Amino acid sequence: MDVELLEDETEWSPYLSVRDVSKLDDVRDALRRGDIAAAKLACETGTDLFLVGTKLTYQQKINLSRFFQSSRNHSRVEFQAIPVVMHKTGFPPIADAQATTLILGSMPGEQSLRENQYYANTHNAFWRIMASLFGFAHDTPYAERARILLQHRIALWDVIQGCKRRGSLDSAIDNQSIVANDFASFYRKHPHIRRVFFNGTKAEQEYRKRVLPGLPDTAQQIAYYRLPSTSPAMAQLSFEQKLSAWAKALRGNSTSPV
DSSP: OOOEEEEOSSOEEEEOOHHHHHHHHHHHHHHHHTOHHHHHHTSOTTOEEEEESOOOOHHHHHHHHHHHHHSTTOOEEEEEOOOOOEEEEOOOOBOOTTOOEEEEESOOOHHHHHHTSTTOOTTSSHHHHHHHHHTSOTTSOHHHHHHHHHHTTEEEEESEEEEEESTTOGGGBOGGGOEEOOHHHHHHHOTTOOEEEEESHHHHHHHHHHTGGGSOTTGGGSEEEEEOOOOTTOTTSOHHHHHHHHHHHHTTOOOSOO
16 A cells, blocks of 8 residues: 655645555554454555554554564554654744745744755645746755745745644644744844735734734735645645746735735
8 A cells, every 4th residue: 555645834645545545444443443363454465554653552563563474465564653742943034135025834844844944845836836936946956946035035934933743734733832933023124025925824824813913013014915825735726726826926916915
């Protein structure tokens, strides 16, 4: 069974067939009953079974592994722990004093934090969209991509400065732990910002809740727009539809501010 896990700055989405989903449900139900033999039989030849956070005793894990290793299926079992809830800290902005447009995400995902890059997950469409709009290869070195955004007077940041979160999902953020970035200081240092584009709903929600009420009147005159999330889990829209929406916004043909 091949399962591709797409994970980005906001959420994840597993890509597998309905048949495989049913198979995994059978395995899960058998394991919950403690029926290791039934779990083994639920898998087909060549199956690699990944049990994420499964509540089995150590001995049950050993027994299950032995069942698979001794079977003719030669299947593999890998036990993965549920990610630990840890405090995450975001990045400083990519910006200079000439920026007129600010793009805001919510909080960098795990891959971005590991690589110290905005939108590092290659399944996220953000850099492909920027590449299409501004005429560069999406796999151009990161520093050069950042320079191109600045050349077009675009700044990049996130709403959340730090929070506790399990994995990369926005839904896994502990809302009580959220600390927003200091936008009042940011706007003082970047006085030409006139438009803010939110990359998805979470960024807009947290900004309006935690940032906007505390801004001075001058900063509240900025126009705000919510754009489709560049996340691969935003499956309702194709890449071409996302590109079209972002192109209209960044080229000055945006719909009414939100």
